[in-house]
Amino acid sequence: MKKHVLRPLWVAIGLVAVVLIAREFMVPPDFGVHGETFTYHYYRLSNVEEWKNFPAKYQGQERCARCHKDNAAEHSSSKHATIQCENCHGPGVDHPRQVKKLVIDTSREQCLRCHQYLPYPTSQRMALPAIDNQEHWPERECHVCHNPHYPDRRSRR
């Protein structure tokens, strides 16, 4: 067969080889089908570990209670017991080592999330004690009068 007939073939084979070799260097070795189907399980396996190593911020109130025993005891016996410490005090991930003091959300808005009156008959929102933000001491932060750790008691301030 003549040379000029074969030449395009070598070019084509060369291109395929280049793509396959480049792919070999660019695709991580753990990339492939790791599961039942190609459709849903074709991925880079080490990414699962990467996600598992993502840093968690919220630690849970059991960890807070290890040091802050008095506050935890008061809080856990109150109507606010189901509210996590970190919902108001912020995530405790680096506390106390790097972050000495957590920034507390003492805003009215934080309390109004549950305690702003909304006229919603069939909703659990109606089961919570509620105020009208515009009328109930509008300029004052709630904790001045109410103790957020134990809402049935007046604030200690």
Added chain:
Amino acid sequence: MSCSRRDFLKKSFGGALSAALPAGTGAFLGPRDAGASVGDAKKRWVFLVDTEACTGCGLCVKACKTENEIPLEAPITRTWVERYVVTRDGEAHVDSPKGGLEGFTDPQIRGETIDPEDISKAFFVPKLCNQCENPPCVQVCPVGATYQTNDGVVLVDREWCIGCGYCIMACPYGVRFFHPVHKTAEKCNFCYHRITAGMEAACVQACPFEARKMGDANNPDDPVTKVIKTERVSVLKDEYGTEPQVYYLGLDEKVR
């Protein structure tokens, strides 16, 4: 150059073979390597939302965005809470200001004042990624950057994602968005880093009303699985055939 048919075939097969060989090496992982990091195949994470218990405080959204490093002020979120107020004429007034990040403190809905006398029912519906059994977002990914782990959670590989946005368009629930910092597709992953370490997802932990719970569908003794198996639950957009794994208690027909 003379070349018989036999020589030609030999050469071309040999060439193709030698080119294909390096691509195949390394593609095979031992079963132990593969099993080690694809998650516990015996587990199947499921989520249960009790819309009757939700009060729309939005602490879940705040916790989620903080935990998963989603910019607080950006109009994007992995989970959000919708408010539905159905008036007597049967019309549903729906809103979700900032995804419910700051809760619902304004009785007005999209600037509209609704007469309390006119409300026949009102409720809050938390939404998040459904971790579908047949995730359409994974099917459309052209580069294999999103996938389903063996314990049923759909993850996004930020290293591998090219940001084309196909998956964002493909999700029927609109849970995917573009992460402005990482420049990749982003979505709820059931706090995969927390649940695989024995912790609760950030939103589940933050909820004061137990409106959000998680469990293992493959464990018949799991309290959440028991509720799903024995009580009247529903899922969103069942007709799409995606088999969502976020179940809802008390879901109203107005919810889409």
